[in-house]
Amino acid sequence: MSQAKAQPSSQPQSEKSAGNLLKDVDVLIFDIFGSVVDWRTSVAREVQEVGKKHGIDPANANWANFVQQWRDGYLNTVRVKAQQDPSSVPSNLDIMHRQILDELIVKPEWNKYTSSWTEEDKTKLVFAWHRLRAWPDVVHSLLELKKYKIVVALSNGNIRLLLDMARYANLPWDTIFSSELFNAYKPNPKVYLETVRLLSTTPEKCVLTGAHLWDARGAAGVGMKTIYIPRPDEDDPYPTGQSVKTKAEGGEVDLVIDSFEDLVRLVKENHQGSRL
Amino acid sequence: MSQAKAQPSSQPQSEKSAGNLLKDVDVLIFDIFGSVVDWRTSVAREVQEVGKKHGIDPANANWANFVQQWRDGYLNTVRVKAQQDPSSVPSNLDIMHRQILDELIVKPEWNKYTSSWTEEDKTKLVFAWHRLRAWPDVVHSLLELKKYKIVVALSNGNIRLLLDMARYANLPWDTIFSSELFNAYKPNPKVYLETVRLLSTTPEKCVLTGAHLWDARGAAGVGMKTIYIPRPDEDDPYPTGQSVKTKAEGGEVDLVIDSFEDLVRLVKENHQGSRL
CATH class of the missing domain: 1.20.58 (Methane Monooxygenase Hydroxylase; Chain G, domain 1)
Known part of the structure; x- marks a missing residue:
């Protein structure tokens, strides 16, 4: 985790990639347990x-x-x-x-x-498990992100659990997608592909953001873009003692961010850029 | 429509039934086309x-x-x-x-x-069809209702359509249910039953509110409670030239309301009552 936190996600090179990454993205998909809630x-x-x-x-x-x-x-x-x-x-x-x-x-x-x-x-x-608190960077960031992109949950939690949690933690999802809809759990490709189908979009217009490399691999496997956010003890021991790297650094994810506020900043910058 | 609007939904007898109706209800389910949006x-x-x-x-x-x-x-x-x-x-x-x-x-x-x-x-x-405006009584009422009950959409519209519409018309759903999830259209009982299953609840804890008797019949058929709201030209010619009556009046629905504001008032009264 500490290594992952040291990712150079705010360096100019990463910023540029982030702009390209978000350019054609319509939908931000969020993993929930550990990624959004503690x-x-x-x-x-x-x-x-x-x-x-x-x-x-x-x-x-x-x-x-x-x-x-x-x-x-x-x-x-x-x-x-x-x-x-x-x-x-x-x-x-x-x-x-x-x-x-x-x-x-x-x-x-x-x-x-x-x-x-x-x-x-x-x-x-x-x-x-229905009464989980959001990490402190989440709620205000989701409200901002929602102004620019479709913002949805995609979790192995069942619908009622995710719905109760959204009400409890004030998570302003546009809608909730659950593995329960698909009779399969992440990282089964079916879960990601059916989510894309129900969104009437294509995988490359979707970004999965989460704190687990196994989930990012599943999303990337069907063609989604992936953003990794390290959370305390969340991805341990997977991967064991190694930091998560971006593709540009030889790793597997498209971007590593330090907080949801980073994502808001990048989405806003990209939005301004797209208007130039 | 004009006959239906003359329903005595604000008379004491109906008020009492409404209190009982809403007492054990956890989930308010709303039809969308015509009922929520124009x-x-x-x-x-x-x-x-x-x-x-x-x-x-x-x-x-x-x-x-x-x-x-x-x-x-x-x-x-x-x-x-x-x-x-x-x-x-x-x-x-x-x-x-x-x-x-x-x-x-x-x-x-x-x-x-x-x-x-x-x-x-x-x-x-x-x-x-993704860019429909809400009837004027809807958005502020849904925000109020959401404080007391789970508030969800259930429509024959596909998920992306309902999601776009919610963003366009500021409809604050807790989540969206679509016939698209179930490979069946309302009034097929499967649509209502699968919605209940995904909500991890029972039909009698759900109320369907909408402007179509054929939809109310479908919901009542699986054991849901039903609230009818007349909207201009919406249920014509079904039923032809007749007003919609409550069960107490020999009709098919549990309650007839004039506006979403009526529903807010009834939910709030019931909530206060339940605390006595």
């Missing part, structure tokens, strides 16, 4: 609350690690299992989150803290 | 522009009637043809609008005005 602290806060209710001192249970394991269960499912056999995994993330939670809490490592959890506690925690 | 004058204006460009005096050509015939072609296709054999009609409304336009302009009645139209003219007019 799932880690948002969910950990709610897990800690449930723990406290059952008398667990947060100093004893490493709830941050619990939430990371929950998220890892999701990542393993959608990046491997769902790609090999889509019918083997639920197409609704709420249901998948519940299955992974049920497996996690019976593990010896956690069972001493979680054995007294009720049905109500578990349901509350599954829906904690 | 397609008739919006599209006629653009047709008239194209006509003028080709030297046609608007006093000679009845463009309002031309647009009505275009719309009738759509209604006949989705209400009869698409229900009998979904595979026989395109699942994208832009494509259907273009097919109907191509058939319309070669008719002797119109060909004298339209024979010089270019490919560019025809494309512009198909996309006129």
Whole structure:
């Protein structure tokens, strides 16, 4: 992450590429978990609350690690299992989150803290994933970006989850696209291609912005442009210990930005430029 | 229409029913064409522009009637043809609008005005359906309603059309649902049922609001609640010369409102009531 943050995204060369990159783009597509919202602290806060209710001192249970394991269960499912056999995994993330939670809490490592959890506690925690806070650079930037481009979500979260989250975190999407619509999870090419089809556009008029190289690879694989934004601990251990590079630097993405505000600046500059 | 406007929607009995109606509702679903936006004058204006460009005096050509015939072609296709054999009609409304336009302009009645139209003219007019203005009671009401309920579009328009229209007319949907997602057109039950599924809810927690009895029947058929709003010439000749009645009055819909402002008032009253 720290290496990625040092990307020379504000150097003149990158600026020029960014102008070309955004020139013919109609649609900005955003990954959600980790890229737009901070799932880690948002969910950990709610897990800690449930723990406290059952008398667990947060100093004893490493709830941050619990939430990371929950998220890892999701990542393993959608990046491997769902790609090999889509019918083997639920197409609704709420249901998948519940299955992974049920497996996690019976593990010896956690069972001493979680054995007294009720049905109500578990349901509350599954829906904690609907109540995630946006990273601080997101909301005002999306409102600006929306003036110039179509701004949509594309996530492995189900529609209701993404809709609740948008209302909770004030995310002003023009509309929401979910893997749930396509019976396939990112990075399955179907998800990106069907999104393009529903937008009545072509892949090269779309940019996917997100914090995960595996997602960027999926989007680039169907011809979309890609912007990478490093977020704390988000793309670790993928790729292991390496920074994400632009194509111009020998890497895989079209652009690396430090914040959503960078993207607003580039879109505005490009818009002015296109009027000259 | 004038009869429907005389519905006693503001009488105490209806108010009480409205409170019960909205009590357990999470989602307000809105029909778009005619219900939320005024397609008739919006599209006629653009047709008239194209006509003028080709030297046609608007006093000679009845463009309002031309647009009505275009719309009738759509209604006949989705209400009869698409229900009998979904595979026989395109699942994208832009494509259907273009097919109907191509058939319309070669008719002797119109060909004298339209024979010089270019490919560019025809494309512009198909996309006129993306640039529709909202009825004056809509936008501020949707912003209010959104504070209390989930507020979504459900239309036979394709996703890109609905998305462009939302941006053009400032419609603040939480998300957009389109028949295009389901390979079926309203009033096919599949469209309403799949919308409910994607909202992770149940039909009775959803209200469909719109200006067409055939749409309300489709929604009620799967268990949704229905609110009817009369709009000028919108539900004529369906039903022929009769006003739309609520179930309490022996009709088919749960409630008849005069404007979106009525709906805001009822939702707010119900919200206060639910806190007592």
